[in-house]
Amino acid sequence: MTTPLLTVQDLSKSFGGLQAVKDLSFTVGEGEIVALIGPNGAGKTTAFALVSGFLTPDAGRVVFRNRDLRGLKPHQVNALGLARTFQIMRPFPRLTVVRNVMIATLGRHPDPAEAERRARAVLAELGLEARADLPAGGLTLAERKRLELARALGTEPSLLLLDEVMSGLNEAETERIVELVRAINRRGVAILLIEHVMRAVMSLAQRIVVLNYGERIAEGRPGAVAADPKVIEAYLGDEEVAGAPARGG
Amino acid sequence: MAVAVALLLALPAVLNSYLLTISILTLFYAFLGQAWNIVGGYTGQLSAGHAAFVGIGGYTAATLSNEYGLSPWLGMFVGAALAGALGAIIGYLGFRFGLRGFYFVLLTVAFAEVCRILVSNIDALGGALGLYITFTGNPRQFQFQDQRVYYYIALGLMLLATGVVALIERRRFGIYLTAIREDEGACEALGVNTFRYKMLAMVVSSFLTGLGGTFYAFYLFSLQPGTVFGIPLSVEIIIRPIIGGTGTLLGPILGSFILTPLAELSRQYFGQSGLHGAHLIVYGALLVAVVLFLPQGAYPYLRRLFKRA
Amino acid sequence: MAVGLTLIFGVMRVVNFAHGDMMVWGMYLAFVLATRAGTDPYVSFVVCAAALFVLGVLVQRGLVDRIVDAPHEMQILLMLGVALVLENSALLVFGPEPARVRSPVAALTTDLGPLYVDVARLVTFLVAIVLTLALYLFLYRTELGRLIRASADNHYGALVIGADVPRIYAVAFGIGAACVGAAGALVSPILPFQPTTGLSLSVTSFNIVIIGGMGSLLGAFVGGLLVSVAESLGAVFLTPSLKELFSFSLLIIILLFRPAGLFGKRAP
Numbered sequence: 001m002t003t004p005l006l007t008v009q010d011l012s013k014s015f016g017g018l019q020a021v022k023d024l025s026f027t028v029g030e031g032e033i034v035a036l037i038g039p040n041g042a043g044k045t046t047a048f049a050l051v052s053g054f055l056t057p058d059a060g061r062v063v064f065r066n067r068d069l070r071g072l073k074p075h076q077v078n079a080l081g082l083a084r085t086f087q088i089m090r091p092f093p094r095l096t097v098v099r100n101v102m103i104a105t106l107g108r109h110p111d112p113a114e115a116e117r118r119a120r121a122v123l124a125e126l127g128l129e130a131r132a133d134l135p136a137g138g139l140t141l142a143e144r145k146r147l148e149l150a151r152a153l154g155t156e157p158s159l160l161l162l163d164e165v166m167s168g169l170n171e172a173e174t175e176r177i178v179e180l181v182r183a184i185n186r187r188g189v190a191i192l193l194i195e196h197v198m199r200a201v202m203s204l205a206q207r208i209v210v211l212n213y214g215e216r217i218a219e220g221r222p223g224a225v226a227a228d229p230k231v232i233e234a235y236l237g238d239e240e241v242a243g244a245p246a247r248g249g
Numbered sequence: 250m251a252v253a254v255a256l257l258l259a260l261p262a263v264l265n266s267y268l269l270t271i272s273i274l275t276l277f278y279a280f281l282g283q284a285w286n287i288v289g290g291y292t293g294q295l296s297a298g299h300a301a302f303v304g305i306g307g308y309t310a311a312t313l314s315n316e317y318g319l320s321p322w323l324g325m326f327v328g329a330a331l332a333g334a335l336g337a338i339i340g341y342l343g344f345r346f347g348l349r350g351f352y353f354v355l356l357t358v359a360f361a362e363v364c365r366i367l368v369s370n371i372d373a374l375g376g377a378l379g380l381y382i383t384f385t386g387n388p389r390q391f392q393f394q395d396q397r398v399y400y401y402i403a404l405g406l407m408l409l410a411t412g413v414v415a416l417i418e419r420r421r422f423g424i425y426l427t428a429i430r431e432d433e434g435a436c437e438a439l440g441v442n443t444f445r446y447k448m449l450a451m452v453v454s455s456f457l458t459g460l461g462g463t464f465y466a467f468y469l470f471s472l473q474p475g476t477v478f479g480i481p482l483s484v485e486i487i488i489r490p491i492i493g494g495t496g497t498l499l500g501p502i503l504g505s506f507i508l509t510p511l512a513e514l515s516r517q518y519f520g521q522s523g524l525h526g527a528h529l530i531v532y533g534a535l536l537v538a539v540v541l542f543l544p545q546g547a548y549p550y551l552r553r554l555f556k557r558a
Numbered sequence: 559m560a561v562g563l564t565l566i567f568g569v570m571r572v573v574n575f576a577h578g579d580m581m582v583w584g585m586y587l588a589f590v591l592a593t594r595a596g597t598d599p600y601v602s603f604v605v606c607a608a609a610l611f612v613l614g615v616l617v618q619r620g621l622v623d624r625i626v627d628a629p630h631e632m633q634i635l636l637m638l639g640v641a642l643v644l645e646n647s648a649l650l651v652f653g654p655e656p657a658r659v660r661s662p663v664a665a666l667t668t669d670l671g672p673l674y675v676d677v678a679r680l681v682t683f684l685v686a687i688v689l690t691l692a693l694y695l696f697l698y699r700t701e702l703g704r705l706i707r708a709s710a711d712n713h714y715g716a717l718v719i720g721a722d723v724p725r726i727y728a729v730a731f732g733i734g735a736a737c738v739g740a741a742g743a744l745v746s747p748i749l750p751f752q753p754t755t756g757l758s759l760s761v762t763s764f765n766i767v768i769i770g771g772m773g774s775l776l777g778a779f780v781g782g783l784l785v786s787v788a789e790s791l792g793a794v795f796l797t798p799s800l801k802e803l804f805s806f807s808l809l810i811i812i813l814l815f816r817p818a819g820l821f822g823k824r825a826p
Binding site: 052054073074075076078079083084086090091092093094095099102103104106107111112115151152154155 | 420
Binding site for chain 3: 342346348352355356359360362363366367484491529530532533534535536537539540541
């Protein structure tokens with residue numbers, strides 16, 4: 001059995017009196033696409049922050065490529081090959097789009113000319129090359145999502161953490177991102193995604209981990225998870241999910 | 250660009266003594282502003298205590314020269330090194346403890362004030378009255394009979410600082426700094442060791458500023474803790490790049506060329522009775538105007554204007 | 559006086575560098591009133607407060623309002639600019655000589671048990687307490703006060719419930735300025751002042767607010783006490799000129815280890 005790329009073991013984190021994540025365990029294998037789903041406030045983004053080094057866990061371990069990530073700062077985690085996007089997008093508004101991505105590519109390619117070449121290549125892959133020399137602050141929502149993706153990709157990760165990268169997009173835009181994510185995955189990049197857009201989750205994910213109140217309540221293949229009564233109960237009243245098949249955006 | 254430099258080189262030939270003095274000050278403040286620009290403009294860490302680096306640089310060189318006969322040409326680098334060390338301390342404390350924005354400003358002000366108070370109370374350094382340097386006109390002691398030499402030194406310093414900034418701008422270091430200014434967290438997520446780069450910016454900036462301290466001491470021949478560590482000097486340092494355009498190569502230079510003569514003019518206009526604070530009203534008004542209408546400063550605005558024309 | 563700054567910062571998170579300079583104007587106003595109208599500053603402080611309230615509202619509406627969403631650096635710079643203008647126009651108008659306001663009340667001393675107490679300082683202290691209480695009641699018991707606190711905690715939330723946020727900010731800023739004006743008048747018989755006093759007053763009030771905690775009224779009060787005690791102690795044990803060192807060192811320590819201050823509600 002091959003060791004998984006990412007192992008999260010008994011991860012716990014609380015803020016003040018609130019337990020955000022409790023005894024969370026799951027794995028992501030090489031080249032897998034795993035989705036992390038759950039109602040709002042279930043602790044998904046906290047889990048991301050814990051895995052990527054932005055938060056320190058109260059208990060538990062995160063092991064990536066056989067390295068314990070405890071105590072590592074976010075930039076060190078990234079250097080190991082784990083990249084993330086942010087739910088609330090954080091482009092560098094006054095920098096041009098290509099510069100935005102260069103911040104990512106400069107990490108492994110210190111020469112600015114080389115870093116720019118690679119940045120433009122990534123932008124082309126994501127269909128943003130027309131916007132490359134415009135300030136990032138002027139992009140549309142869909143474009144900004146792709147920029148987030150481009151930047152994370154620019155760091156040449158082996159595991160990509162995508163935080164609600166489809167939210168707020170219409171059907172066509174969502175389709176596009178789904179295709180892009182698939183293409184990225186085909187190149188060998190493993191994906192861990194948080195998503196509310198169920199259609200996208202169902203079509204992309206090979207495995208789904210379901211969180212509620214910071215704890216894992218179910219895990220398995222999409223079909224099994226969708227039928228799991230515990231999952232359905234957790235989502236009762238969560239309209240976005242309930243209405244997902246009809247909407248998708 | 251080359252034309253401008255050539256012009257600047259030729260200037261002393263045509264200027265009278267008074268205008269020459271103004272030019273020297275213009276260039277010197279442009280230099281200080283450019284040094285600040287590295288950490289304040291490009292990296293977005295507003296330091297309002299940069300005068301402390303001038304003070305340390307100046308006092309070190311002056312003391313080493315007065316007490317130990319060390320040529321200021323060497324003392325200059327010792328002073329700058331000490332200034333850099335202080336910069337490293339402030340940077341380390343500020344960045345390690347995650348102080349941003351206003352809190353960082355306060356930290357820098359606090360340190361500058363602490364320096365000022367300490368130096369005012371150390372008699373060996375002249376106490377509150379300060380240090381004086383006897384005029385010998387000896388070039389080896391960084392003193393010149395001919396004002397024009399001072400001009401060229403100031404010009405040299407300004408070109409040095411500008412050169413450093415230009416170099417930084419086009420390399421990875423500079424590109425990272427501009428992103429750090431925008432959003433540190435996002436930088437971290439993309440693998441940038443923001444602490445390291447902020448520290449580097451701080452040290453380079455404080456070192457360069459420290460060099461200026463020596464020039465200050467040996468051009469004006471006196472150092473008072475209140476003047477050379479004080480907030481007013483820090484204001485003078487930062488206002489030129491802010492008005493001219495932070496984070497741009499030519500911003501501090503433009504800012505100084507606008508403000509220094511302006512300050513001098515208002516000094517003249519508001520007259521004798523020691524009201525040299527009056528030009529600060531102009532500074533204040535300009536600052537308010539720039540923040541409201543030209544947040545990026547004069548230089549980017551002018552550049553856009555000329556692009557359209 | 560530090561109470562005013564907390565209020566402003568708490569609501570707007572815009573740092574008011576000009577705080578100290580507005581206080582100097584308050585002092586000068588008291589001075590003018592005292593010499594022209596022969597009014598006792600202990601009476602005229604109300605007028606000073608009112609005048610500065612207006613000034614505060616004007617600054618807020620005219621200037622600060624426009625940049626509420628701008629990056630922090632810009633807000634700091636704006637206030638610095640206002641401070642420069644205020645300080646140096648005072649310099650122009652009143653000249654650089656130190657001034658002091660005379661008041662018959664100030665000359666008295668009484669004894670409280672074993673201590674001889676300067677009536678002037680006593681009155682100032684008492685009025686400060688009264689004002690602090692009044693401010694507390696305003697913030698916690700009145701509708702407008704609650705709105706101010708709500709806007710401080712959550713700008714967008716306040717907008718959502720239909721609060722007229724710019725007006726609230728203007729009032730808050732105005733009140734802060736008014737406190738400062740009152741403080742200036744009250745302190746004018748005790749403290750000799752000149753236009754450049756503004757800077758050290760600003761720094762002192764920042765010290766107090768950081769130490770006591772931004773956004774906390776109690777913090778400002780406690781902070782004020784702490785700082786004045788520290789400075790007095792410093793003056794006793796060290797040479798007077800070093801007493802400022804105490805408060806600055808304290809500031810640095812607090813900045814590093816507990817930027818939220820002793821009672822502060824939010825971390826940077």
